[in-house]
Amino acid sequence: MRETDILREVLKKYDLVLPVLPREQRRIYRSKRRTLASVLGVDRRSTLFTSSVVRFYYMMRNSGMNITLAGAARGAVFAAVTAVLLFTGGGILLFQNYFHTPVFIAGKAPVQDGYIAAAGDMKLYRNGVESLSVEAPYKVEPGDEIVTGDSSALLQFDNGAVVKVMRKSSLLVVSIGPQYRFDLRGGGVVSRVPRLAEGAFYEVHTPDAVVSVKGTEFGVIYGDSKTTVFVAEGTVRVKHIPGGAEYDVSGGNSTEVNGEKRVNVLTEGEAVIMKGFSGFHHVESLNGKNRDELKAISEMLAAADRAESQGTAAKRMTLAELKEKYGRLDEVILYSGRRYTGVIISRGGVYKILTAGGIVSVPAKEIKGSGVIQ
Amino acid sequence: MKLRKRLSDPGIDRFVDSYDSYYSVVFNSIYSKVSNYHDAEDICQEVFIRFYDNIAVVENPRKWLFGCLRLVVFDYYRMKQKKDIDVDELFEDIGMGYVNGFRDTRMMIKEVIDELCAQEGDRDASLFELVAVYNYSFVQASRQLNLNYKQARYRYSRFSGKVLAKLNERGINNIEDLL
Numbered sequence: 001m002r003e004t005d006i007l008r009e010v011l012k013k014y015d016l017v018l019p020v021l022p023r024e025q026r027r028i029y030r031s032k033r034r035t036l037a038s039v040l041g042v043d044r045r046s047t048l049f050t051s052s053v054v055r056f057y058y059m060m061r062n063s064g065m066n067i068t069l070a071g072a073a074r075g076a077v078f079a080a081v082t083a084v085l086l087f088t089g090g091g092i093l094l095f096q097n098y099f100h101t102p103v104f105i106a107g108k109a110p111v112q113d114g115y116i117a118a119a120g121d122m123k124l125y126r127n128g129v130e131s132l133s134v135e136a137p138y139k140v141e142p143g144d145e146i147v148t149g150d151s152s153a154l155l156q157f158d159n160g161a162v163v164k165v166m167r168k169s170s171l172l173v174v175s176i177g178p179q180y181r182f183d184l185r186g187g188g189v190v191s192r193v194p195r196l197a198e199g200a201f202y203e204v205h206t207p208d209a210v211v212s213v214k215g216t217e218f219g220v221i222y223g224d225s226k227t228t229v230f231v232a233e234g235t236v237r238v239k240h241i242p243g244g245a246e247y248d249v250s251g252g253n254s255t256e257v258n259g260e261k262r263v264n265v266l267t268e269g270e271a272v273i274m275k276g277f278s279g280f281h282h283v284e285s286l287n288g289k290n291r292d293e294l295k296a297i298s299e300m301l302a303a304a305d306r307a308e309s310q311g312t313a314a315k316r317m318t319l320a321e322l323k324e325k326y327g328r329l330d331e332v333i334l335y336s337g338r339r340y341t342g343v344i345i346s347r348g349g350v351y352k353i354l355t356a357g358g359i360v361s362v363p364a365k366e367i368k369g370s371g372v373i374q
Numbered sequence: 375m376k377l378r379k380r381l382s383d384p385g386i387d388r389f390v391d392s393y394d395s396y397y398s399v400v401f402n403s404i405y406s407k408v409s410n411y412h413d414a415e416d417i418c419q420e421v422f423i424r425f426y427d428n429i430a431v432v433e434n435p436r437k438w439l440f441g442c443l444r445l446v447v448f449d450y451y452r453m454k455q456k457k458d459i460d461v462d463e464l465f466e467d468i469g470m471g472y473v474n475g476f477r478d479t480r481m482m483i484k485e486v487i488d489e490l491c492a493q494e495g496d497r498d499a500s501l502f503e504l505v506a507v508y509n510y511s512f513v514q515a516s517r518q519l520n521l522n523y524k525q526a527r528y529r530y531s532r533f534s535g536k537v538l539a540k541l542n543e544r545g546i547n548n549i550e551d552l553l
Binding site: 004006007008009010011013014015016017018019020022024025026027028029031032034035036038039040041042044049050053058061062064068069070073 | 377378380381382386387390393394397398401402405406411415418419422423426476479480483484487505506507508509510511514517518520522530531534535537538549550552553
């Protein structure tokens with residue numbers, strides 16, 4: 001037995017030991033904390049703050065940190081503030097996620113001018129700066145530029161207009177209601193515009209064309225320095241800016257805007273785009289929609305995008321891309337005088353021609369001739 | 375604001391250091407006398423409040439605390455009007471009732487420990503008292519004194535060595551002889 005242990009035995013033998021039970025020892029330790037809090041407290045009474053400071057002090061000391069009481073007080077305050085901030089922030093996030101519809105970032109309620117859905121990688125530039133956290137419903141303002149990536153974006157406006165900004169497009173919102181003007185810088189946009197009031201107008205501008213309506217459903221595509229307008233319902237007025245030519249395009253027709261004023265029937269690709277758009281309507285009380293309702297619209301938009309991709313895989317291909325892919329470009333001339341430029345992908349009773357606007361089917365008996373042009 | 379003022383008091387670090395060193399010993403000393411946990415806590419609190427108020431004039435914290443302790447116990451029971459409790463009796467050492475050599479040896483050992491505790495007057499003494507007298511485990515004692523386990527083991531053996539040396543001075547060459 002070691003001498004130190006023997007000493008304990010000696011103390012026991014001579015009745016110099018006053019054993020304290022382990023349970024009491026733990027109580028004494030708790031009492032130590034309480035008493036220090038009381039000694040430091042106002043009027044010798046412990047407060048929540050002094051108790052917290054003392055608890056923090058002993059927690060740090062027991063973990064091996066040589067901290068002073070003043071340091072513990074500062075640490076306790078810091079820890080409390082951090083905890084409150086984290087708790088509050090976490091609470092707000094939880095509240096937003098589970099109990100509340102998305103919050104309007106620009107709060108002019110009630111606001112109907114906004115996105116219903118912004119599927120995928122859409123960006124919004126305001127005053128040249130990319131806006132963060134753009135989430136439906138989000139208010140758009142004149143001067144905003146909407147740039148879509150691999151997904152379309154859907155907008156609606158107070159006059160009941162519904163606008164779909166197609167994939168890989170850039171649209172500048174120049175003015176909003178009652179005189180709407182959008183500048184299409186690239187890609188495509190499809191609109192459904194209810195009949196406008198007197199003095200109101202709705203225009204889509206491209207670098208070389210102006211398309212204005214009084215009430216219709218139509219699409220505009222700008223690519224390779226050409227503007228294509230296709231109309232599902234009603235009539236649009238098209239103006240070719242360089243040549244000054246103006247003409248109407250009625251429902252079921254499309255046109256490549258130039259001085260020729262030529263109007264054709266909708267291509268298959270254009271029809272698919274308009275069919276996909278027909279399911280979108282102006283939504284009343286957009287602000288009141290919950291997450292699930294907004295998600296449903298977003299999913300519908302994504303489904304329309306997929307249908308466009310599958311049905312008109314090549315509709316967005318330019319002539320240069322077609323030539324690169326197929327190694328040639330064909331020109332098909334009809335007896336009616338109409339010409340199709342693209343790639344003939346099937347012959348027989350019905351010719352199928354892959355053009356920049358999509359696949360066109362033409363009965364063989366209507367074809368006057370065809371040939372490779374480039 | 376009062377807490378901030380107290381924490382900026384120049385004596386606060388000395389007070390907290392002494393508080394950490396002696397609280398458990400003082401509490402156990404009171405508890406062994408009054409045998410009531412709540413009374414012991416109240417009395418201990420009063421002792422340390424007085425200690426805090428007089429920290430500037432206290433030279434030897436241990437002596438001051440144990441001197442104050444008896445006074446506070448007396449005041450406490452007088453305030454509570456517990457006239458049936460004899461305070462002097464609380465401080466009587468039961469061991470003194472023994473007779474013959476047993477009593478003398480006991481007195482000698484106690485004197486040695488008291489003397490060393492008064493001389494050293496730091497956590498080593500408190501640690502020795504907690505472990506050897508109040509039967510604390512090293513884990514619990516180190517927690518009470520804000521030490522780690524190894525520090526507690528080392529300090530305890532160091533203080534025990536001093537006790538053995540003192541007993542040696544008093545003619546006890548082999549501690550085992552006392553068993």
